[in-house]
Amino acid sequence: AQKVTQAQTEISVVEKEDVTLDCVYETRDTTYYLFWYKQPPSGELVFLIRRNSFDEQNEISGRYSWNFQKSTSSFNFTITASQVVDSAVYFCALSEQGGSEKLVFGKGTKLTVNP
Amino acid sequence: DAGVIQSPRHEVTEMGQEVTLRCKPISGHNSLFWYRQTMMRGLELLIYFNNNVPIDDSGMPEDRFSAKMPNASFSTLKIQPSEPRDSAVYFCASRTRDSYEQYFGPGTRLTVT
Numbered sequence: 001a002q003k004v005t006q007a008q009t010e011i012s013v014v015e016k017e018d019v020t021l022d023c024v025y026e027t028r029d030t031t032y033y034l035f036w037y038k039q040p041p042s043g044e045l046v047f048l049i050r051r052n053s054f055d056e057q058n059e060i061s062g063r064y065s066w067n068f069q070k071s072t073s074s075f076n077f078t079i080t081a082s083q084v085v086d087s088a089v090y091f092c093a094l095s096e097q098g099g100s101e102k103l104v105f106g107k108g109t110k111l112t113v114n115p
Numbered sequence: 116d117a118g119v120i121q122s123p124r125h126e127v128t129e130m131g132q133e134v135t136l137r138c139k140p141i142s143g144h145n146s147l148f149w150y151r152q153t154m155m156r157g158l159e160l161l162i163y164f165n166n167n168v169p170i171d172d173s174g175m176p177e178d179r180f181s182a183k184m185p186n187a188s189f190s191t192l193k194i195q196p197s198e199p200r201d202s203a204v205y206f207c208a209s210r211t212r213d214s215y216e217q218y219f220g221p222g223t224r225l226t227v228t
Binding site: 050052 | 146163171204220221224
């Protein structure tokens with residue numbers, strides 16, 4: 001069965017600090033996809049990134065970077081030089097190619113960036 | 116391009132009433148998903164459709180919930196009769212068949228009193 005664990009319930013940082021959000025997943029499939037979504041206070045869910053299980057290359061997009069390690073079943077998300085606008089709940093999610101196409105979400109990490 | 120459209124954005128109703136939530140997926144997307152978000156259970160899939168056909172409804176809580184997709188541009192989620200425990204934010208999402216990322220609508224916040 002697929003499962004996503006985000007152990008950090010809430011994180012609070014001061015603006016310009018770097019912050020890493022942890023995500024650990026479980027799956028029996030060899031082909032799967034990992035995602036990060038952002039849910040700002042306004043409530044919508046915004047897609048940030050997708051990684052497939054065959055691509056362990058880390059990715060950087062501006063201040064955002066993602067570290068995918070199959071050996072530890074982790075897909076961590078780092079925000080560099082955090083800003084107040086980064087305050088949101090961040091969800092990690094998993095989708096298995098061989099089984100259901102649904103997204104299984106972690107419980108989310110609430111990030112608060114203080115000025 | 117317009118994103119996923121959901122209506123209403125907010126719904127307040129009394130226990131026992133019928134509630135219908137609506138969703139218009141992104142044009143060209145052929146998979147549609149209904150999720151529910153609560154504090155206790157987080158985000159959970161209720162049902163999804165591929166090419167207007169329901170594929171997996173194992174997440175639908177009980178017979179009071181039903182969903183339809185009469186065509187590629189419209190879906191409904193109906194709760195009849197509604198109960199206070201149905202209070203949640205209901206999200207609709209869509210994606211293309213060959214892409215795994217789902218794009219979410221703004222959600223409908225349902226309050227059943």
